[in-house]
Amino acid sequence: xxxxxxxxxxxxxxxxxxxxxxxxxxxxxxxxxxxxxxxxxxxxxxxxxxxxxxxxxxxxxxxxxxxxxxxxxxxxxxxxxxxxxxxxxxxxxxxxxxxxxxxxxxxxxxxxxxxxxxxxxxxxxxxxxxxxxxxxxxxxxxxxxxxxxxxxxxxxxxxxxxxxxxxxxxxxxxxxxxxxxxxxxxxxxxxxxxxxxxxxxxxxxxxxxxxxxxxxxxxxxxxxxxxxxxxxxxxxxxxxxxxxxxxxxxxxxxxxxxxxxxxxxxxxxxxxxxxxxxxxxxxxxxxxxxxxxxxxxxxxxxxxxxx
Amino acid sequence: xxxxxxxxxxxxxxxxxxxxxxxxxxxxxxxxxxxxxxxxxxxxxxxxxxxxxxxxxxxxxxxxxxxxxxxxxxxxxxxxxxxxxxxxxxxxxxxxxxxxxxxxxxxxxxxxxxxxxxxxxxxxxxxxxxxxxxxxxxxxxxxxxxxxxxxxxxxxxxxxxxxxxxxxxxxxxxxxxxxxxxxxxxxxxxxxxxxxxxxxxxxxxxxxxxxxxxxxxxxxxxxxxxxxxxxxxxxxxxxxxxxxxxxxxxxxxxxxxxxxxxxxxxxxxxxxxxxxxxxxxxxxxxxxxxxxxxxxxxxxxxxxxxxxxxxxx
Numbered sequence: 250x251x252x253x254x255x256x257x258x259x260x261x262x263x264x265x266x267x268x269x270x271x272x273x274x275x276x277x278x279x280x281x282x283x284x285x286x287x288x289x290x291x292x293x294x295x296x297x298x299x300x301x302x303x304x305x306x307x308x309x310x311x312x313x314x315x316x317x318x319x320x321x322x323x324x325x326x327x328x329x330x331x332x333x334x335x336x337x338x339x340x341x342x343x344x345x346x347x348x349x350x351x352x353x354x355x356x357x358x359x360x361x362x363x364x365x366x367x368x369x370x371x372x373x374x375x376x377x378x379x380x381x382x383x384x385x386x387x388x389x390x391x392x393x394x395x396x397x398x399x400x401x402x403x404x405x406x407x408x409x410x411x412x413x414x415x416x417x418x419x420x421x422x423x424x425x426x427x428x429x430x431x432x433x434x435x436x437x438x439x440x441x442x443x444x445x446x447x448x449x450x451x452x453x454x455x456x457x458x459x460x461x462x463x464x465x466x467x468x469x470x471x472x473x474x475x476x477x478x479x480x481x482x483x484x485x486x487x488x489x490x491x492x493x494x495x496x497x498x499x500x501x502x503x504x505x506x507x508x509x510x511x512x513x514x515x516x517x518x519x520x521x522x523x524x525x526x527x528x529x530x531x532x533x534x535x536x537x538x539x540x541x542x543x544x545x546x547x548x549x550x551x552x553x554x555x556x
Numbered sequence: 557x558x559x560x561x562x563x564x565x566x567x568x569x570x571x572x573x574x575x576x577x578x579x580x581x582x583x584x585x586x587x588x589x590x591x592x593x594x595x596x597x598x599x600x601x602x603x604x605x606x607x608x609x610x611x612x613x614x615x616x617x618x619x620x621x622x623x624x625x626x627x628x629x630x631x632x633x634x635x636x637x638x639x640x641x642x643x644x645x646x647x648x649x650x651x652x653x654x655x656x657x658x659x660x661x662x663x664x665x666x667x668x669x670x671x672x673x674x675x676x677x678x679x680x681x682x683x684x685x686x687x688x689x690x691x692x693x694x695x696x697x698x699x700x701x702x703x704x705x706x707x708x709x710x711x712x713x714x715x716x717x718x719x720x721x722x723x724x725x726x727x728x729x730x731x732x733x734x735x736x737x738x739x740x741x742x743x744x745x746x747x748x749x750x751x752x753x754x755x756x757x758x759x760x761x762x763x764x765x766x767x768x769x770x771x772x773x774x775x776x777x778x779x780x781x782x783x784x785x786x787x788x789x790x791x792x793x794x795x796x797x798x799x800x801x802x803x804x805x806x807x808x809x810x811x812x813x814x815x816x817x818x819x820x821x822x823x824x825x826x827x828x829x830x831x832x833x834x835x836x837x838x839x840x841x842x843x844x845x846x847x848x849x850x851x852x853x854x855x856x857x858x859x860x861x862x863x864x865x866x867x868x869x
Contacts, residue, residue: 406602
């Protein structure tokens with residue numbers, strides 16, 4: 250089997266080499282082709298316009314956050330703040346419990362992330378590497394929860410949490426995000442693809458218990474995909490709006506989105522404060538996204554494409 | 557993926573290892589149940605129980621105090637006669653149509669463009685287009701209220717400067733407001749859906765295209781006869797998830813237009829929120845939730861089946 254695979258690989262390499270030698274001969278032909286060049290140009294122009302559409306609103310908000318309150322809506326609009334000021338940031342941080350909101354958002358999102366990643370990795374491993382009675386039915390039940398809108402469980406979940414006396418934000422803000430079916434699906438796909446049976450078998454022969462195999466052997470190998478799932482889970486919780494909106498009433502317990510919403514919905518629409526707050530609130534997520542972008546983007550798609 | 561299998565199977569004695577591999581004990585007794593148990597406990601508590609509670613609540617009248625009073629299907633009868641609920645259903649239908657028939661095709665087009673051979677800065681584009689997805693909805697709403705503002709907004713200023721157009725009340729006109737929300741939905745989700753399509757496009761083997769080329773297929777025929785069938789599993793995933801998230805749209809209409817003007821942008825999720833948390837009609841809100849559940853669950857099963865049947869044939 251290994252011999253045949255080497256030959257196919259060698260074949261593939263030869264084919265690639267041949268096409269490699271072939272392409273330089275083709276390329277000048279393509280270059281000479283004005284239609285190809287024009288289409289390439291059009292492609293880059295289109296993509297750059299799209300880039301502008303996606304990025305410019307963010308730049309506009311960033312610029313606004315450094316403008317005086319009166320300049321935010323100046324006509325004609327100007328991209329460069331003149332004069333530039335950090336007064337909005339100072340005002341926000343001195344008049345609002347911003348860091349409390351920040352701590353609440355980050356803290357609850359971190360708890361939800363740790364729990365959900367662990368639970369998803371466990372269940373994903375169970376589904377990926379074991380055969381058991383009821384597996385198919387349990388998987389279908391889990392998977393079908395992807396099509397239950399959150400608005401459906403909003404009211405009963407609120408009542409359950411309040412009536413059971415567990416409405417403290419450190420519990421209540423976490424619970425909707427701890428068992429995401431998407432995460433299990435993703436983990437299951439990853440484990441099937443990247444954890445060979447031999448490694449598990451070897452770990453068992455070494456005398457590991459089932460959980461020990463998972464903890465000491467499987468989990469470390471999953472690190473990249475755990476990172477992807479963690480970023481995803483964190484963003485879901487950190488950016489959530491509807492659930493904190495119905496749950497929280499004490500402004501000292503607000504999450505960032507809720508705090509910004511209250512400023513935004515206030516009578517005088519404090520654009521200056523909200524813009525500064527939006528920038529500060531977005532910095533951590535954009536930073537984490539940039540640092541882990543490859544893991545996240547590849548991780549999100551791996552399950553869907555291979556599945 | 558190929559590298560990990562390669563590191564896993566460097567075993568020299570292949571026949572023996574093959575038999576051993578087949579013998580890997582996958583039954584594991586109680587172990588698999590223990591592995592999946594934490595999920596199902598949480599899932600039961602925070603998903604199954606609330607769904608069942610929603611069904612029960614929907615048959616009661618309850619203002620949050622005392623105990624719920626059983627009133628049968630009265631809530632459902634009232635919902636049918638409630639014009640607000642009808643409006644919300646139609647609006648949410650419009651949002652899902654925008655998501656499925658505009659946002660999804662746009663994502664596929666963007667992915668197709670990003671998949672162009674030898675494209676430079678592909679990762680830059682992919683990452684930049686994704687950024688709106690990592691932002692908080694409130695941040696997005698704030699940015700777009702700066703842009704859509706009638707008197708001082710960036711959009712009207714630009715239109716006036718470029719074409720001398722008079723100011724348009726983007727969020728104050730019933731039709732324009734829906735389109736504006738549709739646009740924000742597009743802006744927020746296109747980059748996210750694009751990465752799924754792009755990964756799928758990259759997984760289509762070049763040989764397929766070469767074979768189609770030999771048959772004399774042009775780019776458009778190649779797209780319909782090779783690309784679309786090859787990426788169908790991902791398309792069905794993207795269509796279903798877009799449908800589900802658009803059907804429960806809440807943040808954009810709540811933050812940008814408060815459901816207005818009038819009820820022109822009111823979504824079903826907003827209707828539920830208002831009934832429960834502004835009017836304390838918990839039973840009524842639960843009934844609206846059950847209707848939403850039945851529709852979304854039913855349609856996504858149908859979509860799943862329709863798109864999956866196509867895959868096997």
